[in-house]
Amino acid sequence: MSEKYKITIDGVSTEVEPGTTILNAARQIGGDLVPPAMCYYSSLEGSGGKCRTCLVKVSKGSEKDPRPMPKLMASCRTTVMDGMEVQNLTSPEVQEARKGVVEFLLINHPLDCPVCDQAGECKLQDLSYEHGTEATRYEFNRRTFERIDIGDKIQLHMNRCILCYRCVYVANQLTDQRVHGIVGRGDMAEISTYVEKAIDNDFSGNMIDVCPVGALTDKTFRFKNRVWFTKPVWAHRDCDKCCGRVTLWYKGDDVLRVTGRKDEYGEVHEFICNTCRYDKKRTKDWVIEGPAKVERQSVISANHYDSKVVPVIDKR
Amino acid sequence: MEKLENISLTGRKKVLEKKPMNFLERIYLPSIVQGLAITFKHLFKKKATIQYPEQRREFSVNFRGIHSLKRDEEGRERCTACGLCALSCPAEAITMIADERKPGEEHLYREEKYAAVYEINMLRCIFCGFCEEACPKQAIYLDGDIAPADVDRKNFIYGKDKLLEPLLK
Structure with missing residues (x-):
């Protein structure tokens, strides 16, 4: 057709x-x-x-x-x-x-953005900034959960989860056997896992990238720095498991974390493996391509002076 | 044809006439007496200055002095190292390193994250108060004194030892 x-x-x-x-x-x-x-x-x-x-x-x-x-x-x-x-x-x-939908999404969402590692690249933050009301009308207690470690590299803050199911789809479609899913229905629904079967699949780290809020966060980056103080740089390496095309988040000369490359809608198209994500945090592991394209309005581009460095002394 | 220096394009040009001085002006004495009268009048007026370190003026209510990191009513540090003060700082004077609260430290820090290192470079700070405005936790206020002078640059980097509010006993 x-x-x-x-x-x-x-x-x-x-x-x-x-x-x-x-x-x-x-x-x-x-x-x-x-x-x-x-x-x-x-x-x-x-x-x-x-x-x-x-x-x-x-x-x-x-x-x-x-x-x-x-x-x-x-x-x-x-x-x-x-x-x-x-x-x-x-x-x-x-x-x-949409304003009503945002209010519903924020009913159980704790406003702990100052603590949350996702702040600055959080879709719900953008959405509530655009459409949200300043105060909640909800009079009951928010539902609260203890933090759960999914494996030794991922932390699940169920408080922040908005039940988008993206991580479940990642587990279904990228990894060979799913060990976590959604348990319970309606207000009782929560992301859960068989804790003893810690996720050791090579692509499990991608659920951090797909999470639109800070419910699934990288434990190797936990509280290391705020997103907007780090500088995203595109890089690649030869990886036998994944495409190896990633974003490195630099603070000074240190790579604080590695994520997939997100497009303008915050979506990753080429998922990366856990080796690239957790174990390759040195500049010499990577071939640097250049600064990542960040929206000008994004807080991530704040305080970054991206002008081209012109050498004062001409070395010929 | 009018002379060029007499043409006024704005209409506000005044031509200064330089007349020869008369006798009183030539002996200068009346002007000297007039000037001295003003000088001596001020001897009997109230002084405009104060003896600074001993005497102090009252600060206005919106005076912005040295920052202080606040504690809550239970004496826990309010700051969660969210970095909004550093982001809003136009002089980029604030740096911080966050750390996670360990179990058993709940009486020290209010939230699960806290600022292990919090430094303000007082040489860079312009006391604009943006950090105070940006803080979502009411953790920083510019309610202190005038920043003191020093002879060494490194003494101007104020850490948590200088900024943090002392515990009320």
């Missing part, structure tokens, strides 16, 4: 392959009109549809059936129809709904 579907999002038209979701169509256009997504992860099959932050209004179903869809739709799970018209930023209804 070579026919392409025309879709208009916030007045911007594009043509996409049939079967594309609204979210991916919006990402093809790019810019501000892309709905935020907490649970959808482009490189994980089956992710999406859980957090409801990507809700959009479909004001025209298709060319053949122009009736609007009765409810707001999760754009990560709704596929494009020909002639569809979608409102995201232009619809006050969507903005209001």
